[in-house]
Amino acid sequence: MIAPVLPSYSRAPLSFVSGEGAWLVEADGRRFLDFGAGIAVSALGHAHPALVEALTAQAGKLWHTSNLYTVPEQQALAERLVEHTFADTVFFCNSGTEAGELAVKMARKYWHDAGQPERTTILTFEGSFHGRSLAMISAAGSEKLTKGFGPLLPGFDHLPFGDHDALRAAAARPDVGAIMVEPVQGEGGIRPLPDVCLKGLRDLCDEHGLLLIFDEIQCGMGRTGRLFAHEWAGITPDIMMVAKGIGGGFPLGALLATERAAAGMTPGTHGSTYGGNPLGCAVGCAVMDAMTEAGFLEEVARRARLLRQKAEGLVASHPDIFEGVRGSGFMLGLRCNVPNIDVVNAGYGQEILTVPGGDNVVRLLPPLILSEDEIAEGIARLDAAATTLEDTARDAAQ
Numbered sequence: 001m002i003a004p005v006l007p008s009y010s011r012a013p014l015s016f017v018s019g020e021g022a023w024l025v026e027a028d029g030r031r032f033l034d035f036g037a038g039i040a041v042s043a044l045g046h047a048h049p050a051l052v053e054a055l056t057a058q059a060g061k062l063w064h065t066s067n068l069y070t071v072p073e074q075q076a077l078a079e080r081l082v083e084h085t086f087a088d089t090v091f092f093c094n095s096g097t098e099a100g101e102l103a104v105k106m107a108r109k110y111w112h113d114a115g116q117p118e119r120t121t122i123l124t125f126e127g128s129f130h131g132r133s134l135a136m137i138s139a140a141g142s143e144k145l146t147k148g149f150g151p152l153l154p155g156f157d158h159l160p161f162g163d164h165d166a167l168r169a170a171a172a173r174p175d176v177g178a179i180m181v182e183p184v185q186g187e188g189g190i191r192p193l194p195d196v197c198l199k200g201l202r203d204l205c206d207e208h209g210l211l212l213i214f215d216e217i218q219c220g221m222g223r224t225g226r227l228f229a230h231e232w233a234g235i236t237p238d239i240m241m242v243a244k245g246i247g248g249g250f251p252l253g254a255l256l257a258t259e260r261a262a263a264g265m266t267p268g269t270h271g272s273t274y275g276g277n278p279l280g281c282a283v284g285c286a287v288m289d290a291m292t293e294a295g296f297l298e299e300v301a302r303r304a305r306l307l308r309q310k311a312e313g314l315v316a317s318h319p320d321i322f323e324g325v326r327g328s329g330f331m332l333g334l335r336c337n338v339p340n341i342d343v344v345n346a347g348y349g350q351e352i353l354t355v356p357g358g359d360n361v362v363r364l365l366p367p368l369i370l371s372e373d374e375i376a377e378g379i380a381r382l383d384a385a386a387t388t389l390e391d392t393a394r395d396a397a398q
Contacts, residue, residue, distance in 0.1 A: 012348060019046025022367050022374050024353070032348075033378050035366045036355040040186070040218045040331070043245030043287065045367035050286045051248045058282035066273060073281035080288040084227055086236035087256035091265070092276030096217035096243030097131030099253045102270055103213050103239050104135055104155070106257060107178040109264035110211060119177035120155050122213070123170050127161050127188030127358060130180070130215055130241070139180060161191065164200070171208050178211040178239075179204070183229040186218035189359030190326055190333025195233035202235040211261055213239040217253075221245030222291045222368050224329035225301030232328075245368075248287045252280040291368075300368045303375065304329040310379040311364065318386040320393070326361075330368055333361035338389060346385035352378055 016024040022045050024032045078090040093099055111119040130136040137145040141158040159166050185191040205212040214237040219229040238261040243253035315322040323335040336343055340356045347354050355363040
């Protein structure tokens with residue numbers, strides 16, 4: 001008999017009932033240090049006072065009116081995003097997947113209005129993840145995401161990660177209209193695209209007139225120590241997908257774009273019943289206010305360097321368990337020499353939460369408010385988890 005909740009997730013046997021800061025409390029009272037943040041969502045931790053205040057204040061006034069009318073909270077959040085990014089305009093939705101769907105529509109509409117409707121192909125990269133809708137799994141192209149869901153949607157060409165010759169040849173084709181890429185792959189195993197490659201993508205798009213689309217759903221909103229990861233490279237995209245941390249745990253997504261890229265999205269071309277609702281945007285404003293406060297991101301970057309230093313020490317202490325560390329800011333990956341899920345499960349025994357990822361990586365995606373003491377505590381718990389795995393392997397060998 002099928003469960004009341006569709007069994008499409010492999011869930012850990014944990015049920016959390018409350019949280020504060022970087023900590024979650026299980027139904028049995030155990031306190032877990034959260035190095036996953038709901039998969040990079042709870043960027044300011046759990047029950048952050050400013051977010052709680054913003055949500056409860058708005059909940060007492062107005063929840064929903066729809067986009068038939070001007071939504072003041074939506075206007076306020078859009079103004080904050082435009083002020084602090086490359087964008088001229090913002091569309092609000094409920095998730096990263098929805099932001100990705102609009103990115104594809106926007107790119108196609110751009111070329112349609114430019115008199116080149118044949119330029120529908122978007123170049124993407126192996127190991128990418130852009131969401132779970134049919135279009136977004138078609139964009140990623142991996143068998144893990146697409147098996148059983150064919151036929152896939154046309155219009156995406158998947159290139160090998162890091163193959164510059166293949167990219168340059170594909171970008172010159174007359175059917176190509178855009179390149180879509182994560183500055184740091186998340187689900188693909190915390191693989192950063194080097195700054196020189198991001199700059200090269202911008203140059204390549206400019207050379208061929210292509211639109212550059214960045215997916216910053218997981219790597220954005222302060223996670224790398226800048227508001228958005230591409231800022232480290234000193235370049236800007238034409239379109240950017242945002243979600244996860246922008247709502248601090250409240251469902252919220254956004255699609256940011258330049259005036260040029262968004263020119264074709266006139267009234268009636270796109271919409272969302274819930275997108276940009278007063279509740280989500282009120283929380284989003286509180287998130288943006290916290291992240292753009294003087295010194296906040298600099299402090300995130302400083303503590304992230306400490307986390308990486310300690311993570312590298314962890315790897316060096318357990319070479320049978322870990323191979324190396326990669327990533328940026330509070331978005332680190334521990335590549336494993338054992339199945340990554342074994343490390344995640346061993347972490348549960350030490351009351352620390354991490355997230356498995358592709359390429360046999362364990363993702364460390366803690367809240368950006370993680371303290372130095374909590375960094376030390378988290379690494380100590382991961383050290384104990386690795387030691388448990390080593391002891392188990394030793395016992396099995398005897």
